[in-house]
Amino acid sequence: xxxxxxxxxxxxxxxxxxxxxxxxxxxxxxxxxxxxxxxxxxxxxxxxxxxxxxxxxxxxxxxxxxxx
Numbered sequence: 001x002x003x004x005x006x007x008x009x010x011x012x013x014x015x016x017x018x019x020x021x022x023x024x025x026x027x028x029x030x031x032x033x034x035x036x037x038x039x040x041x042x043x044x045x046x047x048x049x050x051x052x053x054x055x056x057x058x059x060x061x062x063x064x065x066x067x068x
Contacts, residue, residue, distance in 0.1 A: 002066060005062075005066055006063065006066050006067075009059050009060075009062040009063045009066060010059075010063065012055070012059040012062075013056055013059040013060060013063065016052050016055040016056045016059065017056060019052045019055075020049065020052040020053065020056065023045060023048045023049050023052055024049060026045060027042065027045040027046070027049065
């Protein structure tokens with residue numbers, strides 16, 4: 001059953017890493033200019049990036065705890 005928790009934590013780390021990349025590209029402008037943010041939405045984008053980093057940190061902590 002521990003392998004299932006390891007797989008869940010590993011998959012969560014990868015998924016939220018991809019979310020982090022997508023949110024940073026959205027904030028910077030990226031290749032798609034149709035999804036640029038308005039100046040009022042930068043607080044929302046910064047909050048999304050912050051939450052992605054926190055989730056990645058939690059999944060890494062979970063991985064470290066399971067591998068102990």
